[in-house]
Amino acid sequence: MAIFSVYVVNKAGGLIYQYDNYVAKAEVEKTFSYPLDVVLKHHDEKVVVSFGQRDGIRVGHAVLSINGADVNGKNTAEGKDILEYLKDPSNYPVSIRFGRARLSSNEKLMLASMFHSLFAIGSQLSPEVGSSGIEMLETDVFKLHCYQTLTGIKFIVLADPRQSGIDALLRKIYEIYSDFALKNPFYSLEMPIRCELFDQNLKSALEIAEKAGNFGTGS
Amino acid sequence: MNSELFTLTYGALVTQLCKDYENDEEVNKQLDKMGYNIGVRLIEDFLARSSIGRCQDFRETADVIAKVAFKMYLGVTPSVTNWSPAGDEFSLILENNPLVDFVELPDNHSTLIYSNLLCGVLRGALEMVQMAVDVRFAQDTLRGDNVTEIRMKFIKRIEENLPAGDE
Numbered sequence: 001m002a003i004f005s006v007y008v009v010n011k012a013g014g015l016i017y018q019y020d021n022y023v024a025k026a027e028v029e030k031t032f033s034y035p036l037d038v039v040l041k042h043h044d045e046k047v048v049v050s051f052g053q054r055d056g057i058r059v060g061h062a063v064l065s066i067n068g069a070d071v072n073g074k075n076t077a078e079g080k081d082i083l084e085y086l087k088d089p090s091n092y093p094v095s096i097r098f099g100r101a102r103l104s105s106n107e108k109l110m111l112a113s114m115f116h117s118l119f120a121i122g123s124q125l126s127p128e129v130g131s132s133g134i135e136m137l138e139t140d141v142f143k144l145h146c147y148q149t150l151t152g153i154k155f156i157v158l159a160d161p162r163q164s165g166i167d168a169l170l171r172k173i174y175e176i177y178s179d180f181a182l183k184n185p186f187y188s189l190e191m192p193i194r195c196e197l198f199d200q201n202l203k204s205a206l207e208i209a210e211k212a213g214n215f216g217t218g219s
Numbered sequence: 220m221n222s223e224l225f226t227l228t229y230g231a232l233v234t235q236l237c238k239d240y241e242n243d244e245e246v247n248k249q250l251d252k253m254g255y256n257i258g259v260r261l262i263e264d265f266l267a268r269s270s271i272g273r274c275q276d277f278r279e280t281a282d283v284i285a286k287v288a289f290k291m292y293l294g295v296t297p298s299v300t301n302w303s304p305a306g307d308e309f310s311l312i313l314e315n316n317p318l319v320d321f322v323e324l325p326d327n328h329s330t331l332i333y334s335n336l337l338c339g340v341l342r343g344a345l346e347m348v349q350m351a352v353d354v355r356f357a358q359d360t361l362r363g364d365n366v367t368e369i370r371m372k373f374i375k376r377i378e379e380n381l382p383a384g385d386e
Contacts, residue, residue: 123383148382149263150272151262151347152380153263174263174266174267177267178267183260189259189260
């Protein structure tokens with residue numbers, strides 16, 4: 001899974017498409033009996049571990065599901081507050097899955113708009129005239145590549161730092177966008193992309209890029 | 220794909236519009252609007268397939284339109300002539316226009332600009348790359364002239380919503 005996600009941002013900075021291709025590796029499911037020895041707290045509309053790190057459950061991990069049912073923010077799938085539910089001994093033994101909290105779609109929207117602004121700052125900071133915006137962002141775990149078309153649409157790919165051929169992939173995604181999104185007469189410009197053909201072709205393009213890039217990574 | 224199907228489809232479209240609107244001016248407007256909607260989408264396909272970068276001036280734009288775009292989509296290469304002294308207006312001269320193969324305009328549609336779709340396409344496509352242009356037919360083989368001439372005039376650069384890094 002060397003290519004983690006693809007984001008498409010329209011001219012105004014709004015996220016119009018998002019695709020995640022990674023499997024969260026650090027997820028742990030355990031059965032607990034009363035009283036719970038992990039201390040939980042509310043944080044950012046989620047319930048996270050604040051103390052009691054053990055067995056793969058780390059501080060900062062969020063509660064992902066209770067008894068197999070995915071949680072809904074601070075509440076269980078049935079709508080009960082999680083912390084209240086876990087204080088009641090009659091609900092035990094309970095099986096809780098902890099893991100690194102995934103970004104919600106609202107958070108992704110916000111991050112995409114923020115990146116849109118940072119992209120512009122990138123070109124303004126430049127000491128030379130006529131610089132492009134941010135084309136690559138690197139951390140120790142991933143590399144973010146961004147391609148802005150002449151019409152203002154940005155294609156952003158998050159991939160493994162060792163993955164090669166991302167530039168070609170960005171051009172390919174542009175082609176797929178111009179084919180399956182734009183040539184679909186029922187798709188309105190600048191709106192979220194909900195075209196199945198676009199999804200399918202994007203997935204196959206990602207698979208091809210991963211296989212081609214892997215000659216250098218050896219993973 | 221067979222170009223005759225394309226000619227037939229376009230012809231069916233224009234005749235249906237004539238029946239629906241019954242007024243040549245209205246049909247011309249509708250064709251321009253439809254062309255505009257095609258143009259805003261076609262530009263992305265053009266940029267994705269041709270990997271052409273931003274043009275530095277209007278002359279370069281004219282060359283790219285004539286030599287690359289028209290060739291890619293209609294299979295014809297018009298010539299670029301009649302530059303105005305200020306360099307903001309030019310003509311595209313088309314020897315043959317694939318849209319009007321086999322077409323004759325009847326007398327009761329003398330003000331109909333049959334290929335007005337092309338004007339809309341050019342206008343819509345250039346607007347998406349921040350150029351406001353005015354496109355009109357100066358000569359039309361269907362109305363008795365020898366060649367088809369499309370006159371393009373640069374109005375202004377669209378400064379709103381410029382992609383970052385393009386100042």
